[in-house]
Amino acid sequence: MLNIKDLHVKLEEEDKQILKGINLEVPAGEVHAIMGPNGSGKSTLSYVLSGRDGYEVTGGEAALEGEDLLEMEPEERAAAGLFLAFQYPVEIPGVGNMTFLRTAVNAQRKARGEDELSAGDFLKEVRAKAKTLKIDADMLKRPVNVGFSGGEKKRNEILQMAMLEPKMCILDETDSGLDVDAMKLVSEGVNALRDAGRGFLVITHYQRLLDHIKPDVVHIMADGRIVKSGGPELALEVEQNGYADILGEVA
């Protein structure tokens, strides 16, 4: 599904190398987790994959189902099936959540040559999906993420993911800021989308999320590289001992 080969990325404005040769393959149907110390480049990787400005790819490649992601505009990547749940979801005053969702869903359908969703069908679907995430009607009416609590913003990300039904989902610290119950809701939302045709890349600091969303593979990222990959037990090791042992081991 997602193939990243020797990806090197620096900041556009500064001479600062952030990703120093990332190799990562997430096959369809699998959930991969990325853990790693603050500042190791996890969010940068997610931004570069989704096409945010400000980064320069200095080497390597990234492909979604064989298609070169790095050549595409952000909206083309989305239409191709990539989705990023932001670590810090963005507030957009003046744009209603519903308008935003409908515009996004229909833009993607249009880009893929599909018919737009009728207003009625769209509404039905949003309401049903919002309900399972305990997002109330009022939140749907408000401007995108404006006045949402931290946890509400994260749930709103998952609602967008559920509506857009992407092939490859990247979740950047979707668990941070969630209370125990919200964590369960969000995990259920993610698990509901798990199927053979979909890949997940879950960035997290905590083992707890991985209790709910069981990963197939856990990667440890440090200083712009994947330094170790293993099974779910790797997350437990991090939880218990921190990164010192692992980093010491690979150094």
Add this chain to the structure above:
Amino acid sequence: MLPESKKTDLDQRLGALTMPESTGWLQSAREAARERLSVSGLPARRDEYWRYTDPKAFVQAAPGVVATENTTEVFADLEAFVITVENGVVSFTGDAPAGLEISTLASVATTDIHWAREVYGALEAAGSQPVVRPLASLNTAYAQDGVLIRATAPVETPVVIRYAPGEDPILHHVIRVTANASMTLLEVGTPGGRGNTVAEVEVADGGAFHHIRVQGPDDARHANTHTFAALGEASTIKSFTLSANGALTRNEAVITLTGDDAIAHVAGAAFGKGDFHHDDTVFVTHDAERCESRQVFKKVLRDGATGVFQGKILVKEGAQKTDGYQISQSLLLDDDSVFLAKPELEIYADDVACSHGSTTGAIDETALFYLRSRGVPKRVATDLLVLSFLAEALDEIEDDDLRERVSDYLADWLAQQ
């Protein structure tokens, strides 16, 4: 004594104009206005309120521009009383809604007695101090026609003035809302390649005047408008203008709150590109207690467009408990566009709350990326952010249906750009 250059400008301009035939009160008002004009002269670039906008196109004798056809359906299929202004000539058919008396300036030009006589030229004269408004005085003196409306009861049915472009029309409207009456006036279209429009609005105690204007969408338009309003006790004026494109637009609003507890809201949303030059000049005077005024102006500028906002709140001695607010903001879609703002507060009362702010910004890149990352194409995402920026000004439109119409019209217009 006028300086030589101003004298030449005035002579040339007046030489190309003929004062329409009128008698009695109207003739006196015209002559008084021409007198004001002969003292002030026409505006020049070095005049205090013309530094940011070159008045040349308004001053020169020849209009120079022919407006392109422009139809907007923003208020179509609305239940309304429609007045048409074509090439500077006002016409309508049928009876005005109950509670409204409507006539045309041309038709009363030789009438001895008409209710408009107390207002015509009077609000303009009052509003021409302390800052002269020469183009408005010129209008009062030379107006070819205009719409005269008197509201004597609360009237639900809006009046729509639809402009079909002429070459160089001078139009002068008078609106009189009597005590506890209310009405809504909607204006749409472009009066002319070069249009000079004045509206004098008197709102008596407890009255309310709602006004929405949609200027555009023709590219070539040179429009100069003045709204003079005088507000009685506990009366209200709410005026909103949407300007889409146009070459040169100067909208002046001169509002005086003369009765206690009066409310004046003026707002504008403008979007323009390239040669677009848009100027909102607003002068609000608080001359009574506990009055509220709001100025909310937003401009989106692209491809080298220029936006100007000059807004003043003057609080006179004794105008205690004044609540005055003013915000002007621009969204620049590129580095070539400019926004020039001159916010002013002048306060002679001690117990007042006045605030003003002015900002200039670019599109929020983070928000733009967020939208695009969800599959929204850049163009559409930009439009969404532009609309959200302008929304605060559109929110000044009180009526939900009318606000939605204007908002939908703007969204459609943007999508076609």
